[in-house]
Amino acid sequence: MKRLSNLSILIILMSAGSAWAHPGHADGGFAAGLAHPLLGLDHWLAMLGLGLWSCAAAIPRKALATVCAALAVGAFAPLALPAVEPLLAASVLVAGLMGLGATRLPAVLGLVLAGVFSLVHGHAHGQETAGFAAAAGALCMSLGLMAIGWLAGRNTRLQKLAPALVTLAGAGMLGFA
Structure with a gap:
């Protein structure tokens, strides 16, 4: 139970306004x-959610490769993506839902969703950080x-609880996006 309360406290602290602003890392290192x-709750939870899903779907290597490639393409390709903030919020919601329904979601569809949302997150990383070193970090x-x-x-205690959180x-982020 102590772990659950620590997780809840961490989520609450990460929801602070400064967590949304992504401050203090424009130096490019x-x-x-x-x-x-x-520093961004959306990035933090989306990646956590994709990890939960990849475990439940029993495809961690394929998911990791998909996410890695899509993050890199998003960070370095000259893309002009519309509505990035709502897409980032939606990615958190969908990543959580993917974790909750991993056994019913076809692996290929899950990988496509993971790739699309990782592309958006990579794009946000590329736009909000400066240079190759920062994007690599x-x-x-x-x-x-x-x-x-x-x-x-x-x-086993976190398998349904964590994706639900x-x-x-x-859902809360999407309401504010």
Whole structure:
């Protein structure tokens, strides 16, 4: 129960207004890129949700490869994506739903969704950080957050609870996007 309360406290703290603003990492360094996904609740929860889903769907390697490639393309390709903030919020909601319904969701559809949302997150990382080093740091941290989600998904107590919390947070974010 203590873990649950710590997780709840962390989610509440991450929902602070400054967590949405992604402040303080425009210098372009690798460390700034590492910090970027941690300072944005949308990035943090989407990657956590994708990790939970990949564990439940039993396809962590394919999911990791898909997410990594899509994040990189999004960060470095000259894309002009409309409505990025609502798409980021929607990605959190869908990632949570994917974790809740992983056994009913065809793996290929899940990989496509993971790829599309990772492309959007990569684009946001590329727009909000400066330079290759920062984008590489954001990519590394995003994959680390996904790995944490995968590890959490292996815990039987968290298998349904964690995706449900991610889904609720995504629904709340979508209401504010």
